[in-house]
Each structure stands twice: as structure tokens, then as C-alpha cells.
Amino acid sequence: MIALEEYCNAFQKTVGEYLVRHRSILDTITKYQESCSRVNRAIAKSVTTCGCISVSAAKQELPASMRIEDFKASVSTHLKGELCDTCRDIVSTELGNNIFYVAAICELLGLEMHEVINSERDRLSTLGYFKMR
Helix, strand or coil: CCCHHHHHHHHHHHHHHHCCCCCCHHHHHHHHHHHHHHHHHHHHHHHHHHCCEEECCCCCCCCCCCCHHHHHHHCCCCEEECCCHHHHHHHHHHHHHHHHHHHHHHHHHCCCHHHHHHHHHHHHHHHHHHHCC
């Protein structure tokens, strides 16, 4: 299995080779923002057009005395069902496009994607629940 660093480096290098039309940082960040919207839209269409998943949201009641370690098991994702194969492919494709633009931004700014990922992992493991997102 290829290590994360090697895989990210290879992916980022490939993105750098194919990043021609949107080579401007302004083009790239706006394409990234557009790709975020397309991910959101693909998930919304899975609910509103296909119906393979549904959203049932309500206030999440949590006891004040709950331990933070138990929080994850007590809250809901608000999702019901699973993505069908068609919606899974569409969402996966849109997420792939999104990752392409993340790699492109890293490439243009001289950042190493694997270092960004490792740094975030380190922050999460160091701060744990205190850096909840």
C-alpha cells in the first residue's frame, strides 16, 4: 500500500500537470468554492429528486451532565437511508472534483497536501475534543 505522503505527492503532482485552464489562484479558489456548492447540490438532489436519503432534523436534546466522550453516540446525523448507486457515484465525483481543487490550491501556494493533512491530524489528536468541529 502506498503511504499517504507518496499518494498525496503523486496526486498533487498530477493535478499540477493538468492545472492549465484555471492556473490563476483566483480561478482556482472560485472553482473550489463552486465545487463545494456542487457537493452540497448533489447531496440535496439525493434527498429531493432521488429520495434515496432523507433528512429528519430536530433539536438535539442533550443532558447537561453528559460526558463529552458520550456526545457522538447521542447525537443524530439527521440522515435516514443510504445513497443509491447513482447518487453515490455523483456525490463521489463531486467530492473528487473538490479534492482536485484542494490539491490545486496547495500546488499553487507551494504547500504539500500531505503536510496539510498530517498537520490537521496532529491538531486533532493533540486537541481532541477541545477542537470539535
